[in-house]
Amino acid sequence: MASIVPFVRPAAPPRPRPATPRRLYLSPPDLAGGEHAALAAVLESGWIAPAGPAPAAFEAAIAAATGLRHVVALASGTAALHLACRVLDLGPGDEVWTATLTYIATIAPAVQMGARPRFLDVSPESWTLDPDLLAGELAAAARRGRLPRAVIPVDLYGQCADLDRIRAACDRWGVPVLADSAEAMGALYRGRHAGIGARMAAFSFNGNKIVTAGGGGALASDDPAPIARARHLASQAREPAPHYQHETTGYSYALSSLLAAVGTAQLAVLPARVAARRAVFERYRAGLADLPGLAFMPEAGWGRATRWLTAVQIDPARFGADREAVRQRLDAAGIESRPVWKPMHLQPVFRDAPRAGGAVAAGLFERGLCLPSGSGMSVAEQERVIALVRECAIGACAR
Structure with a gap:
């Protein structure tokens, strides 16, 4: 007799899990399309070290993009600021003034050379160094017989500082101006590129910048x-001789050919990158400007910002949540955002540094948040951010 096989109902197939949206970063690198070919050409040439045609081509591309005629490509924006301080012969006891609302790399090289920092407040109309405050402080310093050896204005989040007025204040007393334009490749000031008009300008091609070389x-x-002097110092200050001859010490700050090739490919699309970042800003403004208690970083009337990062101010009393609650809500949803720079005068390392003002910068830090601003961010990804911020405005993320 045939055996009876009991019927077993087949298990239901597992339900597919909904796709998890990829994490959305603040300002991820965005490939231009020509990087692979540029890297292959460098590898085939055999020029891997910081020498040969690739760094020279990158320097020429930077000069063409900015209008600044003389350029040396370096290992980082911080290295550029360090060499600028060295070229200005900063040393122990010198004072260096800068805007307090910035990243620490603006002032760290000068401090590491023994200079004493002094931090000045920023203007509400631009979030950059306040020229009126600077002029008054320089006049007071001249009366004390203690002028700074350099002033470093910062072009913040892709917006230029008011360089003409800063230069006018500094030129009156013979103080050189070094522009920290690390965040401002592609930005314009009165029709000219960021950094033009300063004694020197430093730029960054870090992985999060509008144009990146990966560093x-x-x-x-x-x-x-x-x-010329910076270039000499960047290559260990080697003198022209068949052996290794040195009359001073330098640094290993030259840029590799591989990174230079990537940077050159990226610079070819700089105008498109600026347009993309500005479009991101405009979509944020269209989606969030009606919310009470939320305001965008203003664009100063003297220039055209790149909107490298879209920064907003959140007034918790009117908005319904504070900046940190919004940041945490976005983070929980896999979206990176970041408070605006913590002012240097509030950093523990500079607790004893002199300053002039600081309330404007402190308020911007307390209320300020930078939203994801990558040039490759899709409209759908940006709509996720907008929807979550709007949720917070109705109390969904109140702390």
């Missing part, structure tokens, strides 16, 4: 002399 930086000027 790297540059120091640029219309004066060939400081760039």
Whole structure:
């Protein structure tokens, strides 16, 4: 007799899990399309070290993009600022002034050379160094017989500082101006590129910048002399001789050919990158501007910002949540955002540093948040951010 096989109902197939949206970063690198070919050409050439045609081509591309005639490509934007301080012969006891609302790399090289930092407040209309405050502080310093050795204005989040007024204040007392334009490749000030008009300008090509080489930086000027000296120092200050000859010490700050090739490919699409970042900003404004208690970083009337990062101010009393609650809500949803720079005068390392003002910068830090701003961010991804911020405005993420 045939055996009876009991019927077993087949298990239901597992339900597919909903796709998890990829984490959305603040400012991820965005490939231009020509990087692979550029890297292959460098590898085939055999020029891997910081020498040969690739760094020279990158320097020429930077000069063409900015209008600054003399450029040296370097290992980082911080290296560029360090070499600028060295070219200016900063040393122990010198004072260096800068805007307090910035990243620490603006002032760290000068401090590491023994200089004493002094931090000045920013203007509400631009979030950059307040020229009126600077002029008054310089006049007071002249009366004390203690002028700074350099002033470093910062082009913040892709917006230029008011360089003409800063220069006018500094020129009256013979104080050189070094522009920290690390965040401002592609930004315009009165029709000219960021950094033009300063004694030197430093740029960054870090992985999160609007144009990236995966790292790297540059120091640029219309004066060939400081760039020639910086180039010499960047290659261990080796003198022209068949052996290794040194009359001073230098640094290993030259940029590799591989990174230079990536940077050159990226610079080819700089105008498109600026347009993309500005479009991201405009979509945020269209989606969030009606919310009470939320305001965007203003664009100063003297220039055209790149909107490298879209930064907003959140007034918790009117908005319904504070900046940190919004940041945490976004983070929980896999979206990176970041408070605006914590002012230098509030950093523990500079607790004893002198300053002038600081309330404007402190308020911007307390209320300020940078939203994801990558040039490759899709409209759908940006709509996720907008929807979550709007949720917070109705109390969904109140702390």
